[in-house]
Amino acid sequence: MPQLIDAFARKFYYLRLSVTDVCNFRCTYCLPDGYRPNGNSNKSFLSLDEIRRVTHAFAELGTEKVRLTGGEPSLRRDFVDIIAAVRSHRQIRTLAVTTNGYRLERDIAGWRDAGLTALNVSVDSLDPRQFQLITGQDKFRQVMAGIDAAFTAGFSKVKVNTVLMRNVNDIHLHSFLAWIKTRPIQLRFIELMETGDGGDLFRTRHISGDTIRRQLIPMGWQLQPRGRSDGPALVFRHPDYQGEIGLIMPYAKDFCASCNRLRVSATGNLHLCLFGEDGIPLRDLLGEDRALELLKERISGGLRLKKQTHFLHEGNTGSTRNLSFIGG
Template sequence: MTYQRPTANTAQQFVPTPVRVGADAPRLSAAASILEATEAAQALTDGFSRQLTYLRLSITDFCNFRCEYCLPNGYQGVRAKDELTLPEIKRLVNGFALLGTKKVRITGGEPSIRQDVTQIIEIVRQTAGIDTIAMTSNGYKLGKHLAGWQAAGLNQLNISIDSFDADIFHQMTGMNTLPALMTDMETLLETTDIKLKINSILMKETAFDNLIYALDFVKSRPVTYRFIEFMQTSDNHQLFFAQHANADRVKSYLLERGWRAEIRGQSDGPAVEFSHPDYLGRIGLIAPYAAHFCDNCNRLRVSCHGRVHLCLFDQGNYDIRPFLQHDNPAPLINALQNLMPIKPEHHHLHDNNSGMMTNLSIIGG
């Protein structure tokens, strides 16, 4: 079979075009097909010479928190029953690994909602070519999961904490779980080798208090506390204009006090991390509104329903689930390579255009 190359104006699902062959045409064995796909695979590189080595895989769009900037009224509707299965995830990650992916981040929604999340971690860990398996979580009942995630091979965990004040945390998330989460994070640091990072949405009302507390927290702990600029979606206009803060203010504060920016690794995400000789941990900044933010993009996103998002804030998404129904990776590899010419150069947040994004639980940020 051959597959048509998608363009910006084509339908967003790949449609296979049958190719007639003679009755005596030789049939490749499954093993030969896989070998052929492996030999033909080339590293995913888009039209702007950016090599894509980082897959963010959403395994559910369901979340049990009610964060005011994302799902202020909670998750609406019923959790989908057609999330990617374990065999589909195995084939997906294998196909990406054959194309040079080195890092996989499991996201949501809230990924720990899935009872098979530990098995998913194991699948990714066992995939040849994947060096780093990470996950982003709200930390709900973290202590319950730690041992299993550690045994499964999780390398890195990002926990969302938008305030170190328990009352404000409760107000912002709808969950009164900060005290337990703080205890569980200490357990993680004391009993596992999982690298811990903490994510916080940078908002005017809480930015300074969070920074001061974060500096104290990372003083003696090998943790990176990262501020993420509040991003506008179609559902949060009013809150965005009231609470958006520029990451440059935090950057200036750090530089004036002897912090220095670290060099970003090839498979790292978009954060710029700052270190200080007197601190064991780091402070990170993710500033999507900064100039040239997209220049070094190394990421692709796949939703829990098997749709590729070429950019977090883009109208297009492309259904690759039909290629996850068999073990031959050749069609999946072909489809992903054919998407590279249409990956956009940058987002359009400066034009108040968030693409299809209504809330970040759809694809995990």
């Protein structure tokens, strides 16, 4: 099996595929003014066949895990078909989705039947009023019901993403811990990241995930080993809790040393980093199955351009205007 390896000997087993940049939430850290089409608005999102071809090409290059992202991926009317198309390649062992959860209660059983194996739900507050202030939507109870529905549908664990913000949710750690004590939820605190549109919020609300780590360790939480196709979270477990805590800290030293993931945007560009420059076009090779070898060559060749690290520490956010653009 060929492998995707860059110039720094990092191996890539994990693809994050955006299927739309449209979202129906207005989260303060991503789309505070709601969805607005980007400069590629005249270009349609990848079709079902194109999604099948690009994910199968990655699978033949050693990719084991695919995450469907957005925007909000479940806004695609063919979302169930997308799940089935990706899972149709036997090399793809894990197929995950990151969702805001608003359709979860209704649709999660169908997603699981189609082949979904893992689920991430965005929940930035456990207080319904604060949830609405952050997301612009009064959907807290609907999202919570969706998480319950996921367990009913057969998921043994659900990951919950919480964007860590100073004096917003960092002050409620004990409420989050109480929530996961009897629930098999991996609660992942994700450091707020600076984007082209979000500089002011970043300067006001950014706080290091290390502030959470320093509280966990004295309580008896222990860091766990990391699997080769896992995401970037540092995962902590405690013997008295069913749930886990994950910390995603992109500003931490050596964060990029363990990078194992690549990204493809909803319009078919390969992005080597969430905060890199404009992507490498793949779409011209997604029109027919016979272009598969050329597609694989372009993906592999593109890895030669991947830099050793992002430049977030220098305030350089690359081409990422907001986190819906290439799937966060």
